[in-house]
Amino acid sequence: MTPRLRNMSDEQLGTALGGLGDRLAWPETPDVAAAVRRSIAERQTGTDAVTVGSRRRRRRLVLAIAIAVLMLAAAATAAKLVIDLGAVSIRIDPNPSTGPSARFDPAALGRPASLAEAERLIGRPLGVPVALGPPDVLWVDRARAYAAATHGTPVVAMAWAPRDGLPPVPGTSWGAVLIRFEGEAAFAQKLLPPGGIDLVEVFGDTAYVIEAPHELRLLAGDRVRSFLVRGNVLLWQEGPIAWRLETALPQASAVRIAETLRA
Amino acid sequence: MTHDGGSNARPVEGRPLDDADLLERARGGDADAYAELVARHQDLAMRVAWLITRDAAEAEDAVHDAFVKAWFALPRFRQGSPPRPWLLRIVANEAKNRVRAARRREALTVRITAASEDPARSPEAATVAREDAEALAAALGTLREPDRLVIAYRWLFDLSEAETAAALGVPVGTVKSRTSRAMARLRAALARQEVTG
Numbered sequence: 001m002t003p004r005l006r007n008m009s010d011e012q013l014g015t016a017l018g019g020l021g022d023r024l025a026w027p028e029t030p031d032v033a034a035a036v037r038r039s040i041a042e043r044q045t046g047t048d049a050v051t052v053g054s055r056r057r058r059r060r061l062v063l064a065i066a067i068a069v070l071m072l073a074a075a076a077t078a079a080k081l082v083i084d085l086g087a088v089s090i091r092i093d094p095n096p097s098t099g100p101s102a103r104f105d106p107a108a109l110g111r112p113a114s115l116a117e118a119e120r121l122i123g124r125p126l127g128v129p130v131a132l133g134p135p136d137v138l139w140v141d142r143a144r145a146y147a148a149a150t151h152g153t154p155v156v157a158m159a160w161a162p163r164d165g166l167p168p169v170p171g172t173s174w175g176a177v178l179i180r181f182e183g184e185a186a187f188a189q190k191l192l193p194p195g196g197i198d199l200v201e202v203f204g205d206t207a208y209v210i211e212a213p214h215e216l217r218l219l220a221g222d223r224v225r226s227f228l229v230r231g232n233v234l235l236w237q238e239g240p241i242a243w244r245l246e247t248a249l250p251q252a253s254a255v256r257i258a259e260t261l262r263a
Numbered sequence: 264m265t266h267d268g269g270s271n272a273r274p275v276e277g278r279p280l281d282d283a284d285l286l287e288r289a290r291g292g293d294a295d296a297y298a299e300l301v302a303r304h305q306d307l308a309m310r311v312a313w314l315i316t317r318d319a320a321e322a323e324d325a326v327h328d329a330f331v332k333a334w335f336a337l338p339r340f341r342q343g344s345p346p347r348p349w350l351l352r353i354v355a356n357e358a359k360n361r362v363r364a365a366r367r368r369e370a371l372t373v374r375i376t377a378a379s380e381d382p383a384r385s386p387e388a389a390t391v392a393r394e395d396a397e398a399l400a401a402a403l404g405t406l407r408e409p410d411r412l413v414i415a416y417r418w419l420f421d422l423s424e425a426e427t428a429a430a431l432g433v434p435v436g437t438v439k440s441r442t443s444r445a446m447a448r449l450r451a452a453l454a455r456q457e458v459t460g
Contacts, residue, residue, distance in 0.1 A: 005395055005453055010446050017403075017418035020396050024419075025372045027319035029309040033302035036330040037294060083332070092335070199336045201432065206332070206356040237360060 083208065085235055087155075087181030088188045088242040090197065090208060103171040104216055104227035104246075106157040106179065110141030118156045122182065126156060127241075130260040132176055136161045155187065156180045167248045169231035176257070177231075179244040188244070190233070191215040200234070200251055202258045207236035209251040234258055282346045290337045297337075301330050304347060307420060308354045314415050315358035315408055322358060329357035348422070348429030355412065355430070362408075372400055402452035410445035417442050 008016065083090040118140050119126050128134060135158035157179045162168040166175035181187060192214040200207050210233045217226050231246040234254040243261070247254055280288075280296070282303070288296035305326065312322035312329075333353045340349060403411060416427040417438075427442075428435045 004392065005398060010443070013446060013449070014418045016395060017399060017414060018421060020399050020403075021419040021421070023396055024400055026310050027313055027322065029306045030323055032305040032309070032323070032326050032330060033298050035327050036301050036334070037298035039327075039331050083335075199332075199339055201356070204356070204432065205359060206353065 085208075085237045085242045087183055088190070088235060088244060090190045090192070090210070090235065092192060092197070102225075102227050104177075104229050105172070106137075106139055106159050106174070106177050108218070108225060108227075109155055109157045109179070110139045113138055113140045118154070121154050122156065122180075123153070127180065127261050128158070129178065129245075129257045130262050131257045132160050132166075132178075132260075135159060135178070153182045155182075169246055169248050171228070171230045175247065177246045181242040181244070182240055187219040189217045190229075190235075191217065198251065200255055202234070202236040202255055203238070205236065205238075207234060207255070207258070209234050209254070211251070286337070286340065286346045287342075289334070290340065294334075297334055300346065300350075304350055305330075307347075308351065310420070311351055311354055311412070311415070312358040314411055315355060316361055318361075321361045325358040325361050326354055329354040332357065345426060345429065348426045351416075351430040352432055359408075372397075398453060398456055399449075402449055402456060405452045405455075406445065406448055409441070410448050413438065413441045413445050414449065 005013065005016070083092075113121075115126060115128075115134065115138060118138055121140055137159045139157045140154040141157075157177065159174045159178075160166060160176045161173075162175035168175055169177065179188075190210060192210060192212060196210055196212040196214060198209040198211070200209050210229075213228060213230045214233075215226060216229045217224055219225075229246065231248055232251065232254060234243075234245045234247075234251065236243050236258060243258065245254055245258055247257070249257075280299075282300060285296045285300040285303075289300060308326045308329065309322055312325040313319060316322045316325060330350070330353075333350055336353070340346070403414065406414070413427065413431065416422045416430055417424070422430065424435050424438050428438045431438065431441075433441070
């Protein structure tokens, strides 16, 4: 530290930092405004999908996720806005289809397994919300397309029976269902009309709440299945892992549960 | 860099549109108004994203995606709140999602140009000798991201405590304590430089 800096008060040091602002070698700012404007225009004219997520990251994964992308693409029509959460995406469509009638059953995701087996398959601690405790039932899925893109890491679904403070999710026999997706290959898509989604924060990062009935398209057992979801869904991402929590609770309660997730 | 958002505003009845006007128009579906709001804040957003990712390409992606997400989230914007901290919060969250632990980080360095060395350029710049500026930049680069961000908001980008609180999503009192702790860690980092030469 130079003597000048050493003798400065916090206020003086702050002033010195203020003078530093325009002298740092910041990267050049590209014309983000124009790119954002183009994305919005594309959305308004419906000429293309606007996908939120890393374009470079997706390019790197094209080969690895080819099977899954083709399967989901076949199930999808022209999108208006897609929010990319890695393995899970949310598609906002002004003209959603009438939707499926089959209610979502996490058992569709795979076969029952123990917590220890799931952790062995994913190769690390699973992560369970302390607020919910150990799951009553757990399933794992090792669909070929999913395994090909995630080097064998399965989707894991956990469910808890209803109890005090955990009312049943409409249309299901569960009080909470938590699904863990790993990787950046697209394996689940939520379809909903504009306005059906809210932004919250989980662990300080943006998360999404869907509280309206919506369609869930899911790659399960190597085929795309479509379900009607009537519970409140919270979606968030932690690095390469996307989490989906469905409950009948208000969003603040769901966020509190999510933030007790511990490996 | 424009922080107060006054440079590109379109006149309405002789008055330039402020951020709140633009945001209100954007909420009504005016994409041009939103693009103008983005243009006002893209420099600051890029700097915030880069301070977090320390990777120019990741920062650019983060800023683009954050502004698209913010457009989509406009119906949820709380009317009466200042738009800038709200936008920065979305940008910072997007940038944090893109941090890759193993990546090489670009260093914070001082840009040495004739203009930047001209003491007449700004009164603040005149108070910081080049040697001090380089020491501060290096020390700032060693801080953890939360410390770096609160110092950047308060001092480098000149946000008020209230704006910093909104951008970080914490109470004003927390900003005060975080700033104090971050400044102490900055001093410690500067002292380490003295030890290590």
